[in-house]
Amino acid sequence: MSAADTHLPDPERVDTALGVLTGSDLEPIVEMVLLARDGGYEAHAHDGSVRFRRRGPGEAAGDDGHDWAFEVEEVRGRDPLGDTATDRFAPLEAELAHRFPDRTANAYPFAHEQVAQLFDHPAAPDLCVIHTSAHHWAEQGGHLGEHGSLASVQCRAPLVLAGRGVRRRGMVDGRAAQMVDVAPTLLALLGVPPAEDGRGLDGRPRPDAVLAHQDGDPLLDLLDPTERPDHVIGLLLDGTNPNVMYDMAARGELPNIARLMAEGSTLRDGLVSSLPTVTLPNHTTCLTGRHPGHHGILHNAWWDRSRGERVVTNSPATWATAMDDLAPGTDSVHLALRRAEPDALSASINEPADHGAGFSTFDLMRRGVRTDFPRSAEGLPHSSEMFVRPVKDYALFTQVDHHGVQQAVGLVGGEYLGTTYPVPRFLWWNVTLTDSAFHEGGPHSEIARASLRDTDGRIGELLAALDRRGVLERCAFLLCADHGMEESRPGVGGDWSPALREAGLDVRDEAFGFLYLDTLSGE
């Protein structure tokens, strides 16, 4: 069931809003506007529009397995979603040569699937505004690095697979993965058997699905089926631009990440995050194998029509309970592993998307357990002092990541806060400093690079702990991020709300771009 079936905003208001948003005044900040209506999907840009529909089960042509098939019904002017190339603006030189690309230069990987999944959620917005690459959110703190869009650089995260059970293909060109592929890939490495009654992206039974609902596919071309790891380590470096990370690794600035890359396969075209390409929806996608429109963590904030209330998941006050909003029946890597191996330790470090984990930092927080969180960032190892002192967030997230690596090293070593543990079968660690620093200075700044160097040092601590425990050679690693990060252009800012208000539309705008047209009046 799609949002279009259950909720119909006034068509006149929709058309008025589309006219304003794709008008010339907002052209510098609005790339396109997405919506679902009359059983199909539409993308509208300043210079053209497209209408397409998703074929029903059984209508899919060929041997696409469980993927959706789409049919373009009408194009007027230029098709805003006409370019779905996955290799645009990679590697770093290509990105630097095309800063602030406009809509005619950008590409939108997996665009039709991205749009359709979003509108499967009953709380999907009436209109989803995609901002331009250049758009600088001056009002929201003036970040020089941004993400959230459907376009190449903002949706592209790094992906490195390494160690036991992984093929050593080095840097792989011409192959992008999707965020929904991460969970099935982790479970393939763990050797977890198919779920009972598993279902695929199209909702039909899928006999090889390892998750109860599985939108993606395991990256079998990167795995070596002749060997299987005893332990699988997942590292999510929030907000890391892959072009920058790969370049630094090649220059010898990230020796531990470079070591992983040397012992496995890295995707140059990266890991394409799901729309909206923001943090919590994609952390959840990573660990559940479902798109945001399906797992239910739709955005960092959204409007729930059925409850008549605003839902905010991505804030320090709500991270610990964010998974309360998961759609019923949503599976996870942790749950699937523990179904197959009830005694296995499945650990989640500093990760709000901890559904089903046996050990979780956020579970300790929910239970009010006192941990060894450092009082200050001063003097912590692997911390760039030149940024720790002047930049408050750099200091805070240095503390958070130090705490994370202490937990990971403790678990691997067999003891944390006086409790003993077996070596985790699956250990997932969410690194937060990178996102903060890449936002602060933009992806090509010294502060962003410093955050990766510091993080690489902490990864080295974890590798050393695995080595001390004698299990390093039996581990597989998956290193990724949750979304990309693109340089924004100061001066290209502003918001669409004043223009909409001027046209008589008092819309609700959640998380900057999720527009609800008829929630304010009459409530």
Ligand SMILES: [Zn+2]
């Ligand atoms: Zn993020």
